Amino acid sequence: MRSREQEEAAGIYDREVDGVRSPQLIKSRYLDIRWTHEEQLPAHLLAGFQVVVYEGGDPNNTDSYLLEPRKFGPSERRWVAPLKLTLQTEVQCAVQALYTNGSQSSWRVLGG
Numbered sequence: 001m002r003s004r005e006q007e008e009a010a011g012i013y014d015r016e017v018d019g020v021r022s023p024q025l026i027k028s029r030y031l032d033i034r035w036t037h038e039e040q041l042p043a044h045l046l047a048g049f050q051v052v053v054y055e056g057g058d059p060n061n062t063d064s065y066l067l068e069p070r071k072f073g074p075s076e077r078r079w080v081a082p083l084k085l086t087l088q089t090e091v092q093c094a095v096q097a098l099y100t101n102g103s104q105s106s107w108r109v110l111g112g
Contacts, residue, residue, distance in 0.1 A: 029083045035095045035110055036077065046074045047100045051093060052107075053081055059094035059107040066091060071098070 097105040
């Protein structure tokens with residue numbers, strides 16, 4: 001399926017009001033996440049990144065994650081994340097650098 005077709009594809013959500021179920025058509029949403037990175041440790045120690053999409057104001061609160069955290073290699077800086085939301089929701093994204101010595105950077109909330 002081509003990218004444009006995926007954007008146009010829709011999902012079906014069963015909505016229940018007063019005991020009556022009615023299917024509601026919802027469009028798929030795609031979140032284009034891009035990030036940069038400033039090295040805190042030597043570049044050869046960078047193992048990759050971890051990116052999360054969440055609600056609220058704390059990227060450490062795993063209960064607010066809308067998608068499972070996604071890990072990327074050290075050269076990747078973009079993720080097109082599919083979101084199927086039934087209601088209008090305000091989300092945030094955060095990125096964390098992962099290092100080969102086991103340390104992690106603090107979460108950096110992405111804007112834009």
